[in-house]
Every structure is written in structure tokens, then in C-alpha cells.
Amino acid sequence: MNILESTDGLRMKKLLIILTILIGSIVLITFTTHVACMELIEFIMQKIGVRCYMKRLVNIINGFLNSGLRGLIEQLS
Numbered sequence: 001m002n003i004l005e006s007t008d009g010l011r012m013k014k015l016l017i018i019l020t021i022l023i024g025s026i027v028l029i030t031f032t033t034h035v036a037c038m039e040l041i042e043f044i045m046q047k048i049g050v051r052c053y054m055k056r057l058v059n060i061i062n063g064f065l066n067s068g069l070r071g072l073i074e075q076l077s
Helices: 002-048 054-076
Strands: none
Touching: 002 054
């Protein structure tokens, strides 16, 4: 009986470690992609030469990425 309990405990620890690594990776990839997307948009807008609307466009896209459709509507109004 003790052997089964220790095996289950070890299995749960491995599962918890794998789950933690997976969630951490997803959060890190999402944050990195978001920051890279904002930098890329600003770079493209500067190269095109549109400066007065750049900040507004970045805010609109940032609102959409942060809180979805509700953030987009708030930025547009």
C-alpha cells in the first residue's frame, strides 16, 4: 500500500511540474509576442511616415490585445 501511495505522489509531483512549466511558457510567449507586435507596428508606422496617427493606432491595437473587443470599443469611442 505504501508503494502505491508514494508512486501516486511522485506522479502528482511530475504532473504539477509539467503543468507549471506549460502555463509559464504560454504566459511568457503571449507577453513576448504582444511586446514584439507593438514594437513592429511602431517601426512600420515610423518608416511609412505617419506620425500623428501612430500613437492613436497603437493605443487602439493595444486595447484590443489587452481586453479584446471591449477594449477596442473603448479606444474607438
